[in-house]
Amino acid sequence: MMSTQSVERYYRTHRQAIVAGTSGVLYGGGWGLGYATGFDTASAVILILAAIVGGYDIAKTAYHEVKSRTLGIKTLVTLAAVGAVAIGAYWEAAAVVFLFSLGSYLEGRTMRKTRNALEELLEMTPDTATVRRDGQLQEVPAREVEDGDIVVVKPGEKIPVDGDVIDGESAVNQAPVTGESAPVYKSPGEEVYAGTINQEGAIEVETTGAGSDTTLQRIIRRVEQAQEAQSPTESIIDRFARYYTPGVIALSIGAYAVTQNAILSLTLLVIGCPGALVIGPPVSIVSAIGNAARSGVLMKGGEHLERAGKIDLVAFDKTGTLTKGETRVSDIEGFGVESDEALELAAIAEKKSEHHLADAIVEAARHRTGAATDGGTAAVRPDAASVPRAAGSIPDPDGFEVIAGKGVVAHHDGREVVVGNRTLLDERGVEIPTAVAEYVREREERGETAVHVAREVTASGGNEASGEHDRVASHEVVGVIAMRDELREAAPAVIADLRDAGIETVMLTGDNERTASAVANEVGIDDYRAELLPEGKQRVVEDLREEGHVVAMVGDGINDAPSLAAADVGIAMGAAGTDTAIETADMALMADDLQRIPYAVTLSKATRWNVYENVGLAVATVTLLLAGVLTSYVTLALGMLVHEASVLAVIANGMRLLRY
Amino acid sequence: MSETTQLRVLDFDCPTCASTVERALSNQQGVENVEVHYTTGRVEIGYDDSVADPETFARTIENQGYTPQPA
Numbered sequence: 001m002m003s004t005q006s007v008e009r010y011y012r013t014h015r016q017a018i019v020a021g022t023s024g025v026l027y028g029g030g031w032g033l034g035y036a037t038g039f040d041t042a043s044a045v046i047l048i049l050a051a052i053v054g055g056y057d058i059a060k061t062a063y064h065e066v067k068s069r070t071l072g073i074k075t076l077v078t079l080a081a082v083g084a085v086a087i088g089a090y091w092e093a094a095a096v097v098f099l100f101s102l103g104s105y106l107e108g109r110t111m112r113k114t115r116n117a118l119e120e121l122l123e124m125t126p127d128t129a130t131v132r133r134d135g136q137l138q139e140v141p142a143r144e145v146e147d148g149d150i151v152v153v154k155p156g157e158k159i160p161v162d163g164d165v166i167d168g169e170s171a172v173n174q175a176p177v178t179g180e181s182a183p184v185y186k187s188p189g190e191e192v193y194a195g196t197i198n199q200e201g202a203i204e205v206e207t208t209g210a211g212s213d214t215t216l217q218r219i220i221r222r223v224e225q226a227q228e229a230q231s232p233t234e235s236i237i238d239r240f241a242r243y244y245t246p247g248v249i250a251l252s253i254g255a256y257a258v259t260q261n262a263i264l265s266l267t268l269l270v271i272g273c274p275g276a277l278v279i280g281p282p283v284s285i286v287s288a289i290g291n292a293a294r295s296g297v298l299m300k301g302g303e304h305l306e307r308a309g310k311i312d313l314v315a316f317d318k319t320g321t322l323t324k325g326e327t328r329v330s331d332i333e334g335f336g337v338e339s340d341e342a343l344e345l346a347a348i349a350e351k352k353s354e355h356h357l358a359d360a361i362v363e364a365a366r367h368r369t370g371a372a373t374d375g376g377t378a379a380v381r382p383d384a385a386s387v388p389r390a391a392g393s394i395p396d397p398d399g400f401e402v403i404a405g406k407g408v409v410a411h412h413d414g415r416e417v418v419v420g421n422r423t424l425l426d427e428r429g430v431e432i433p434t435a436v437a438e439y440v441r442e443r444e445e446r447g448e449t450a451v452h453v454a455r456e457v458t459a460s461g462g463n464e465a466s467g468e469h470d471r472v473a474s475h476e477v478v479g480v481i482a483m484r485d486e487l488r489e490a491a492p493a494v495i496a497d498l499r500d501a502g503i504e505t506v507m508l509t510g511d512n513e514r515t516a517s518a519v520a521n522e523v524g525i526d527d528y529r530a531e532l533l534p535e536g537k538q539r540v541v542e543d544l545r546e547e548g549h550v551v552a553m554v555g556d557g558i559n560d561a562p563s564l565a566a567a568d569v570g571i572a573m574g575a576a577g578t579d580t581a582i583e584t585a586d587m588a589l590m591a592d593d594l595q596r597i598p599y600a601v602t603l604s605k606a607t608r609w610n611v612y613e614n615v616g617l618a619v620a621t622v623t624l625l626l627a628g629v630l631t632s633y634v635t636l637a638l639g640m641l642v643h644e645a646s647v648l649a650v651i652a653n654g655m656r657l658l659r660y
Numbered sequence: 661m662s663e664t665t666q667l668r669v670l671d672f673d674c675p676t677c678a679s680t681v682e683r684a685l686s687n688q689q690g691v692e693n694v695e696v697h698y699t700t701g702r703v704e705i706g707y708d709d710s711v712a713d714p715e716t717f718a719r720t721i722e723n724q725g726y727t728p729q730p731a
Binding site for chain 2 (some may be wrong): 012013016057058060061064065068069071072074107108112113114115116227228238241245275278279282285286303595631
């Protein structure tokens with residue numbers, strides 16, 4: 001036997017179903033009794049009972065609606081039911097109420113599924129954490145872990161907090177946060193997120209965020225905000241609905257005044273409810289945003305989603321987006337000196353620079369043994385076996401100047417060293433021999449970036465201001481360093497997928513024409529713009545928009561924030577750890593996974609169509625019903641049935657996006 | 661003192677229902693601002709805790725015919 005309490009709880013949670021069911025049984029019984037026996041009074045009593053059981057909750061809400069001066073569907077349904085009883089149409093009254101309560105129950109049930117799409121994410125965070133305090137392991141509630149606490153996570157456990165690994169190594173499944181299914185290898189110093197799953201080894205994590213201050217919680221909050229923000233279509237419909245409902249009531253009164261047909265005007269009340277119209281678009285958008293969140297794509301809101309549905313061109317920043325963003329020295333050619341010497345010289349000059357090409361050069365120099373090779377071409381392989389020498393063993397330059405977008409000028413051993421592109425050498429009056437130009441061209445045609453290393457022929461006498469380029473042939477080119485940033489494996493397929501979806505692609509890069517052309521060719525992209533400075537990228541995006549394109553710009557969200565902001569839709573990649581990127585972008589890919597781009601773009605397009613389908617279906621239904629009512633083909637009950645069916649149809653259609 | 665509390669209602673069946681609940685809550689004494697979201701079912705109530713009793717918020721929602729849950 002169930003206790004009274006559990007019966008009560010059961011009733012409370014299943015109230016809608018019980019009410020709809022009881023009303024349905026009474027309705028069927030009353031109708032059957034009247035039909036089979038013609039026992040009209042009894043039948044009428046049962047039908048009225050059905051209307052009261054099914055209508056009590058509706059009428060209660062209607063009362064509150066009227067009291068708070070909002071005119072909703074429940075007010076209209078109550079009016080219709082009361083009106084039907086008043087004119088003796090008991091069967092109609094019971095039918096309307098039963099169909100409406102059944103429809104509401106089914107709607108509530110399906111909407112709950114949409115609303116629960118994020119629940120799975122929430123459940124990913126464990127409730128307790130094992131913390132090392134005073135040399136002992138303690139089990140504490142996860143939200144009470146403090147920043148700096150050391151949390152021990154065993155293999156197979158979910159990580160309870162955000163933090164940095166300080167001990168141990170493991171593969172972590174980060175799908176709840178980034179949507180990536182492949183586990184990510186974590187070693188000391190690397191960041192882990194609450195809700196992700198530690199798969200292999202025990203790790204110790206120094207907490208940086210717990211409770212509601214974790215990346216996962218922030219994502220969930222943002223997704224909810226996005227789902228709550230109205231899209232332009234939704235606000236138009238909402239504004240429309242505010243006038244529509246009173247309009248329907250006026251129409252119904254007018255119809256009664258003209259025709260004196262009470263059933264007709266009551267039917268108008270019921271079919272005029274803007275149900276499917278107001279419910280359709282939000283369901284589509286909430287489902288799409290929920291689906292995206294589970295795949296590691298954060299959409300800012302319905303507005304951005306609707307705009308993204310119109311994208312016809314995607315611009316990619318090259319470095320770190322189409323490529324891995326890990327520039328490595330691929331080849332060094334010495335001219336008149338050994339390649340090692342050229343590299344060493346370049347490393348000295350670039351040591352203080354923070355440019356990513358400088359980092360690659362210094363890194364390569366550290367991995368060189370320093371032993372002389374054949375003096376010619378030598379590939380650098382920074383394999384794990386060779387122990388890199390300390391950065392400190394590379395001498396500091398005497399004087400150093402960055403020429404933005406061109407290279408650096410430094411002094412070493414009393415001689416000026418110029419490391420940079422052709423423009424810089426031309427400016428400095430350095431002659432480029434044919435052999436050097438040949439070599440540079442060959443590397444650039446492979447999509448590599450070539451940097452010249454030139455040195456003053458004779459000592460200029462210390463590190464005075466570097467501006468003496470009046471002496472002819474004062475410098476000679478001693479080497480060229482070729483560098484390569486590997487393409488992401490997924491890049492060509494992603495570009496092909498976008499092309500299949502009818503979307504143009506453009507690559508934006510600071511590389512020179514030849515390198516850019518080679519990379520564009522390799523990745524199969526439609527178009528490229530080379531030799532761009534950051535503000536140049538922004539200008540290209542603006543120009544593309546002026547040409548009439550709806551432009552999405554993909555970048556890391558930090559260096560290219562201006563061009564992301566200039567685009568119709570800014571998409572930031574690898575945003576899991578960076579709040580700035582999430583702030584500036586309209587869409588953020590939590591993982592560094594390029595394949596999410598075609599997914600996000602096609603999902604947005606599908607959502608846009610889904611919204612149109614729902615609005616179209618709703619308008620078509622109301623129009624048809626209206627025509628049917630005015631020509632007396634549609635009765636009150638049939639009107640209600642079709643109306644509720646159309647609401648369920650738009651919800652079901654919208655929910656398809658949850659499984660997109 | 662101004663306080664904020666959250667509740668969740670999973671059985672809104674139309675956007676108007678959400679706005680009815682929003683109005684009912686705002687009419688309650690001591691309630692400063694209310695946000696009710698149909699799409700997520702999230703109810704956020706800002707209130708003056710010297711005047712309003714947060715215990716009554718759930719009852720107000722129940723009276724409107726919906727089932728509030730802790731957020």
